[in-house]
Amino acid sequence: MQISKGVEWAAHACGILCAVPQGKGLQSDAIAEFLGVPPAYMAKQMQLLRKASIVDSVRGQGGGYRLAQTADQITLWDIMAAIDGSKPSFRCTEIRQNGPCPASKSSCKTPCIIAAKFAQAETAFRQSLAQTTLAEIAVSASMGSSVERMEKMATWLQSKI
Amino acid sequence: MQISKGVEWAAHACGILCAVPQGKGLQSDAIAEFLGVPPAYMAKQMQLLRKASIVDSVRGQGGGYRLAQTADQITLWDIMAAIDGSKPSFRCTEIRQNGPCPASKSSCKTPCIIAAKFAQAETAFRQSLAQTTLAEIAVSASMGSSVERMEKMATWLQSKI
DNA sequence: TTTTATCTGGATATATTTTATCCGATTAAG
DNA sequence: CTTAATCGGATAAAATATATCCAGATAAAA
Known part of the structure; x- marks a missing residue:
């Protein structure tokens, strides 16, 4: 079970967009270059x-991307759901209805206990991600970064917007 | 991000093996037929x-599979880890070290905040699954099953062991 | 108005993973 | 020795993830 690379990219991309001033946009190619x-x-x-x-996206010359929300x-869950989708990763194929001793249709109105337990675990996963905001990530990332790098990033960003 | 079907199959297979008497084994083909x-x-x-x-497996004529533990x-996590592996599903490719403003090697001794948050969410997922035992599943499954089906299953199992 | 720069959406191609099958080797019962 | 079963590896098909490209739409700038 692998989470697509796009999720990682998107999370970092949103991190950069945090630093883009109000009313400005950063091009997709610039984001890719930075990452x-x-x-x-x-x-x-x-x-x-x-x-x-x-x-949000702005088309045309001078266009680009910016955050649509503060x-x-x-949250990290928002980003992951956007890229990977929000469908459950455990797929119940109703195995209990197969074979020589199938469960009756009527007894299958309640979900299979195994599927239910996986759904519960996925909820725990989602809730954990949903507790982390982009703001928190941006702060943590800048705390772990040297002053030199922060200045370099600011200069680079200036040259792109 | 999809969990392999094999996880579902394996969980149900272990459920059947719960009903196999001590010292007996159920063949792989029989399990597949049942499911x-x-x-x-x-x-x-x-x-x-x-x-x-x-x-545990027993080779040769009259062999088959049985549970190796009570x-x-x-737990469901044991089963999932056995089939899908226990590697983290979020793969950190150290994007922060890329591009025109890379983070220094020395600042990358601590994990990337994004990777850390995903690791935390995966821990929540695993812990949730690890709290559900096969015993619990077997009980729940039998509770949700009709007497007729339970008898049918018992008869079928008798014919296979 | 024309040019230029940018996103949009679809088509396409490649790589990787999942799903699935088969077969010879191994093991044990009869 | 023969039969019945798992083991382990090789292989192949299908699905998904990864990646690229291009024509069209849009908007700013010249």
């Missing part, structure tokens, strides 16, 4: 973030 | 369960 990832595929992830209303409203 | 799944692939899942010491010692 050192393939631009064409990064663009796909940005489109998924837009569909989920996590970022950083404390966006 | 209505492809025998060859079911056999692969049984081998994974064996590698994880969740089941039902209350086996």
Whole structure:
């Protein structure tokens, strides 16, 4: 069970967008350059973030992406759900209805106990991610970063917007 | 992010093995028949369960599979880890070290905050699964089952061991 | 108005993982 | 010795993840 790389990229992309001033936008290619990832595929992830209303896009010359919500409203779960989807990762195929001793249709109105337990575990996973906001991530990331790097990033960003 | 079907199959397979009397074994093909799944692939899942010491196998004529531990010692997490592996599903590719403003090696001794948050969420997931034992599942399943079905299952099992 | 820069959406291609099957080797009962 | 079962590896098909490209839409700037 692997989480797509796009989730990692998208999370870092949103982190950069935190530093983009109000009213400005950062291009998809610039984001890809900053993260050192393939631009064409990064663009796909940005489109998924837009569909989920996590970022806004501005078309045309001088356009780009910006956050559609404040950083404390966006959670890691929002980002993951935008990229990977929010369908349960455990797929119950109703095995209990198969074979020589199938459970009756009527007894299968309540979900299979195994599926229920997995659903419960996935809820725990989602809730954990939903407790982490982008704001928290941005702060932690800047705390763990040297002053030199922060200045370098600010300069780079200036040259792109 | 999808959990492999094998996890579902393995969980149900272990459920059946709960009903196999001490000292007896149930063949892989019989398990597949009972669950209505492809025998060859079911056999692969049984081998994974064996590698994880969740089941024991007996080779040769009259052989088969049985639980290697008591039902209350086996958790859903054990089964899932046996089939899907226990590697983290979020893969941190150290994006922060990429691009025009890379983080220094020395500042990357502590894990990336994003990876850390995902690790935390996965721990919540695992702990939730680890709290559910096979015994609990077997009881719940039998509670939700009709007397007719339980008898049918017992008869079928008798014919196979 | 024309040019330029950017996102949009779909088509396509490649790599990886999942799903599935088969077969020879091994083991044990009859 | 013959039969019945798992073991382990090789292989193949299907699905998904990863990645690229291009024509079209849109908007700012010249």
